[in-house]
Amino acid sequence: MLSIPSYYPKQISFPKGQGVFPVNTIYSKSFFKPKSKAETKVIAAKKHSDSERRRRVRINGQYATLRTVLPNLIKMDKASVLAETVRQVRELKKAVAEVEAACRHGDSDECVLPGGVDKLSLEQCDGEQEGLVKATLSCDDRPGLILDITRALSSVKGRVVRAEMVIVGGRSKNVLWIQGLGDGKEGMVALRRALKVVIDRPIFAGLSKRFYLPQ
Amino acid sequence: MLSIPSYYPKQISFPKGQGVFPVNTIYSKSFFKPKSKAETKVIAAKKHSDSERRRRVRINGQYATLRTVLPNLIKMDKASVLAETVRQVRELKKAVAEVEAACRHGDSDECVLPGGVDKLSLEQCDGEQEGLVKATLSCDDRPGLILDITRALSSVKGRVVRAEMVIVGGRSKNVLWIQGLGDGKEGMVALRRALKVVIDRPIFAGLSKRFYLPQ
DNA sequence: CCTTACACGTGAGTC
């Protein structure tokens, strides 16, 4: 047991390193509870310093894990560890933002890769030629999909002036630029109806979802 | 000016908050340098405590910026700030890794998107069915590319059991799984020669590089 | 009351 010489103990020789203290470090279990004022004060002080040490261990433990999770943080003092962490976090956030921006052109609708849910959207392309419509169509890939799309397009007025098709992981995304649909709404409505049929058509039974080259 | 009552000052009433101390806090400029032992000790102590306070300000400043750069860190004690930082940093690193892995399947050769340079590679697929060959072919997209590929494949033994095609930004990447090429090298050589012709064929003059739907 | 979190000054160690 340590005897506390005064209210200002010059030095209490702890093992200097951190370490879990044994459970028999009991604060308030003196026999028959004498509870002199001075004694309770000493006990409270010990309890206080103990909890403060636990807090320090907690904080320093987090410093240690932080040093492992980020590079070049070992052999750095606490302030520098935090500063470097801030710097690297900013870098990581920028990297994530850049790479997300690379996958989508502004909107999530503009992702170049096929989405996981079927979707059909028509969009008037102003700024370029008059009457240009961009149709975007996402669905499961299947044998004959291109043929179905071609048939649907031949059923409406207008012609395809450009097409981009992406097939990956069994999903297909097709972007079609169509000109000459007509001035009114009828052309758009007809196009939407025709492409909706393509999306909603079930995969031909008995065939896998693989995409086969057209023969 | 503060008078230091003893070696163990009970309380020095600082403004309690941080704050830059005025420059006129001078340590060693007593007139004619009396330099009693006790005095130098007090001065050194003050210098020490001052620099220690500066260190604390530095660390706490980094905590503050860390709280601003990451969300949900305000109103958290230091240990939790560090713990949350570790968690979010791990999340960010995972996000970066995932998004990098999404763009390439391990090797840069395995990028699902078409590369910028023409390339043809054949690869024996062991582990699955016997005699499965994976052919990867990157080139500019062009009208009739699929037809050219189909013709090239019909000129060799074996049949296509699976195909994935990506066309984006005028570039085309095609991955073909071919079975039944034969046991020897001849099949592979013939396949490579046939596909090389497809890649090296120039785009038909007078047409744009756009990809048109097959009619 | 009790617990918790922080700032403080100080002793000790390192370069």
Place this chain on the structure above:
DNA sequence: TGACTCACGTGTAAG
């Protein structure tokens, strides 16, 4: 020798 970083125990205020 300083200039520094850290751990420590304590004072103090908030819940």
